[in-house]
Amino acid sequence: MLRWKDIIYYAKYGNPEPYEKVEKTEEEWRQELTEAQYQVLRQRATEPPYRNAYCRSYEPGIYTCAGCGQMLFNATEKYHAISGWPSFTQPARRGAIRYTFDDSHHMQRIEAICNVCGGHLGHVFNDGPEPGGLRYCINSASMVRLQDSCEG
Numbered sequence: 001m002l003r004w005k006d007i008i009y010y011a012k013y014g015n016p017e018p019y020e021k022v023e024k025t026e027e028e029w030r031q032e033l034t035e036a037q038y039q040v041l042r043q044r045a046t047e048p049p050y051r052n053a054y055c056r057s058y059e060p061g062i063y064t065c066a067g068c069g070q071m072l073f074n075a076t077e078k079y080h081a082i083s084g085w086p087s088f089t090q091p092a093r094r095g096a097i098r099y100t101f102d103d104s105h106h107m108q109r110i111e112a113i114c115n116v117c118g119g120h121l122g123h124v125f126n127d128g129p130e131p132g133g134l135r136y137c138i139n140s141a142s143m144v145r146l147q148d149s150c151e152g
């Protein structure tokens with residue numbers, strides 16, 4: 001289980017190795033992604049609170065990266081954070097996400113980035129539920145939810 005000290009360590013000293021790397025030109029991303037996906041993943045935009053696909057959705061399944069398809073989160077780690085964006089307590093795998101300090105918008109935050117394709121996902125905070133205490137605040141447009149075939 002990842003805790004806040006792990007996140008800080010990764011942001012400061014280096015992130016876990018990705019399982020694989022997907023690299024594309026900005027032109028390729030523009031063609032393959034929808035406008036909303038492109039704005040979030042490649043331009044680091046934040047979608048409006050509550051008016052996004054997975055904010056109030058708690059169906060089972062896995063959330064994959066809209067850019068590269070790797071598994072980011074399991075729906076079992078999703079919880080109601082009253083933030084307006086889908087929120088998770090843990091990533092699906094330790095190496096799925098990388099972390100970097102983000103000082104934009106006059107805030108000190110830690111940005112969550114897809115470790116495979118480098119797409120912007122959202123931010124991670126230390127006010128999540130115990131025992132891990134993490135809150136991954138993620139843009140819906142950066143993810144695609146797949147139904148878990150094991151449960152269907």
Ligand SMILES: [Zn+2]
Pocket residue numbers: 065066067068069070114115116117118119
């Ligand atoms: Zn990705």
